[in-house]
Amino acid sequence: MRDRLRALPVLPAGLPGWDVPDVGALPADPRTLFEEWFVESQEAGTRAPHATTLSTVDADGAARARTVLLTDVTAAGWWFAGHASSPKGRQLAAEPRAALTFLWRESGSQVRVSGPVTPHPDEGAADFRRRSAASRASGLVGRQSEVLGSLAEHRAAWAVALERASADLDLVAPGWTAWCLDADEVELWRTGDGTGQTRVRYRRAGDAWVRELLWP
Secondary structure: HHHHHOOOOOOOOOOOOOOOOHHHHOOOOOOHHHHHHHHHHHHOOOOOEEEEEEEEEEEOOEEEEEEOOOOOOEOOOOEEEEEEOOHHHHHHHOOOOEEEEEEEEEHHHHEEEEEEEEEEEHHHHHHHHHOOOHHHHHHHHHOOOOOOOHHHHHHHEEEEEEHHHHHHOOOOOEEEEEEEEOEEEEEEEEEEEEEEEEEEEEEEEEEEEEEEOOOO
16 A cells, blocks of 8 residues: 555646745735635636635544535635534534645645634525535435434435425525634645745734744
């Protein structure tokens, strides 16, 4: 397995890298750079650039992670959604801090965002209505992470939920919530051929952001 792993290419060839001669000349708000990089990565062919790893901590202090979809970036922060009764929902209720990690291979980029998280049930309902019928059906089935007796049981429940979702566009899964991560730290990392790695951290300081280069 080791040889197989080492033989895998990590990043595409020809990446330009990221030259930062003056960190103070970077955008004052990391969201500006995040959105620029997001568009660049999408245009470079990154599949599902809005997919991100959400890391939380459970009641025992154990780290938990899963992939969620970024639903928006606003002045308030980075948004994602799901069931309040899910493991991530319960963990965020008990310890309302989290981290998001984005890996955009095609542009040689990684972004890490961390900070406090707040729930917004009203925005969660609006988010649910904007989803496809198949996605809403999955939400309506609920019971996320409970033990499942058989796949047939889930398939039957999902088929019923799909009929409900298709028939009623205003139907919202109980407890569906949007969360907003108000970052207090954002790290942006990029690499390129012949340049090595560049890593920049934005750190909240009152109402402003401190920008600093980090050793990769």
